[in-house]
Amino acid sequence: MLKVHIDSFGYKDQNILEDISFTVAKGEHLALMGESGSGKSTLLKIIYGLLHVENGSIFWGETEALGPNFNLVPGEPYMKYLAQDFDLMPFITVEENIGQFLSVFERETHQQRIDELLKLIEMEDHAKTKVQFLSGGQQQRVALARVLAQEPEVLLLDEPFGHIDNFKRNSLRRNLFLYLKEKNITVLTASHDPNDVLPFAKRTLILEKGRIIADQKTKKLYNTPPNYYTASLFGEVNQVPIKLLKSYAEIDRSILIYPHEFQISKSSGLRVETQRSFFKGSHYLNEGKTEDGTTLFFNSDKKQILGKTIFLNVSLKTINKRLRIGQTAST
Numbered sequence: 001m002l003k004v005h006i007d008s009f010g011y012k013d014q015n016i017l018e019d020i021s022f023t024v025a026k027g028e029h030l031a032l033m034g035e036s037g038s039g040k041s042t043l044l045k046i047i048y049g050l051l052h053v054e055n056g057s058i059f060w061g062e063t064e065a066l067g068p069n070f071n072l073v074p075g076e077p078y079m080k081y082l083a084q085d086f087d088l089m090p091f092i093t094v095e096e097n098i099g100q101f102l103s104v105f106e107r108e109t110h111q112q113r114i115d116e117l118l119k120l121i122e123m124e125d126h127a128k129t130k131v132q133f134l135s136g137g138q139q140q141r142v143a144l145a146r147v148l149a150q151e152p153e154v155l156l157l158d159e160p161f162g163h164i165d166n167f168k169r170n171s172l173r174r175n176l177f178l179y180l181k182e183k184n185i186t187v188l189t190a191s192h193d194p195n196d197v198l199p200f201a202k203r204t205l206i207l208e209k210g211r212i213i214a215d216q217k218t219k220k221l222y223n224t225p226p227n228y229y230t231a232s233l234f235g236e237v238n239q240v241p242i243k244l245l246k247s248y249a250e251i252d253r254s255i256l257i258y259p260h261e262f263q264i265s266k267s268s269g270l271r272v273e274t275q276r277s278f279f280k281g282s283h284y285l286n287e288g289k290t291e292d293g294t295t296l297f298f299n300s301d302k303k304q305i306l307g308k309t310i311f312l313n314v315s316l317k318t319i320n321k322r323l324r325i326g327q328t329a330s331t
C-alpha cells in the first residue's frame with residue numbers, strides 16, 4: 001500500500017499543498033483531477049521523490065520514500081514517474097531509449113521486452129528512428145515505454161496522453177491501462193481529461209487549491225458530485241435552482257444537472273429559449289436562457305433552432321439523487 005501524508009508543502013513561501021492524506025492499495029488505479037495549478041504535478045513529484053517535504057511522509061508498504069535530500073539520484077527503484085516534459089535522449093533511437101531503462105542483468109531478454117513495449121505503444125515501425133525525428137505525441141509514447149521498461153510497482157502518470165492525437169490516444173489508453181491492471185501495477189494518473197479517468201480509474205481524488213476536496217469511487221463522484229467544481233471537471237454542468245423545476249418550488253437550493261440529463265419537450269417543463277447549438281459529433285450541445293436569465297446547457301439529437309422556445313425536464317430519479325447530496329444554492 002502507498003501511504004501519502006503531507007501536512008503542507010510550498011515552493012518558497014507560497015503554500016501549494018495542504019492536509020494531503022490518502023492511501024492507494026496495491027494494484028489500485030487512482031486518478032487525480034483538479035484545475036490547472038491545483039497541485040497535481042507537485043503531488044506526484046513529491047511522491048516520486050523529486051521534491052522534499054519537511055512535514056510529511058511517503059511510504060510504500062513499510063519502506064519510506066526519503067526524497068531528494070537523502071537520495072543522490074532522485075526517485076525510488078520500485079516507482080516510475082512519467083513527467084509532462086518527457087526526458088528522452090534525442091540522438092539515439094527509440095529502441096535504444098527504451099533499452100537504456102532495462103536491467104543489465106537480463107540482457108538476453110532485452111530485445112523481447114523492447115518488442116513487447118514497442119507493440120504496447122504502437123511504435124514497432126519506429127524502432128530504429130532517432131527520437132529527435134519524432135513528433136511530440138510519438139515522444140510521449142516512447143517516454144511511456146521507458147517508464148514501463150523495468151516493470152515498476154508504482155507508476156505515476158502526469159497527463160500521460162496530453163500530446164497524443166485522438167486517433168492513437170483511444171487505443172493506447174485502453175492498451176496501457178489494461179496492461180497495468182494485468183500486471184497489478186499501482187497507478188496514480190493526474191489528468192484533466194475525463195476520458196482518461198471515468199473508464200479506467202475506480203477511485204478519484206479531487207484537488208482544489210492544493211487540498212483534497214473529494215476522494216471517492218469515480219462512478220459515485222460523477223453521479224453525485226459534491227459540488228460544482230468537481231462536476232465541471234467531468235465536462236459541462238448546470239447548477240439549477242430547484243425553484244425553476246416547478247414541483248419543487250418551495251426548496252431554496254440548486255442541484256447539478258449534466259446536459260444529457262435534460263429531456264426536451266415541446267409543451268411542458270422549464271421554459272428555455274435556445275441561444276446557440278454546437279455540433280459535438282454524437283449529439284448537439286445547446287445553450288439556452290430561462291425566463292429569469294439563467295443560462296443552461298442541454299443536449300439534443302438534432303440541431304436546435306435558435307430563438308425557439310422549448311421546455312426542459314429532468315427525471316425525478318436524477319433530482320432525488322442530487323438532492324440527497326446536500327447541494328446548497330451557494331456551492
Ligand SMILES: Nc1ncnc2c1ncn2[C@@H]1O[C@H](COP(=O)(O)OP(=O)(O)OP(=O)(O)O)[C@@H](O)[C@H]1O
Nearest residue numbers: 011012016034035036037038039040041042043192
Ligand atoms: N518550480 C516551481 N516553483 C514555484 N512555483 C511552482 C513550481 N512548480 C509549480 N509551481 C506552482 O505551484 C502551483 C501548482 O502547480 P502544479 O504544476 O502542481 O499544478 P497542476 O495541478 O499539476 O497544474 P497543470 O494541470 O497545469 O499541470 C501552481 O501555482 C504553480 O505555478
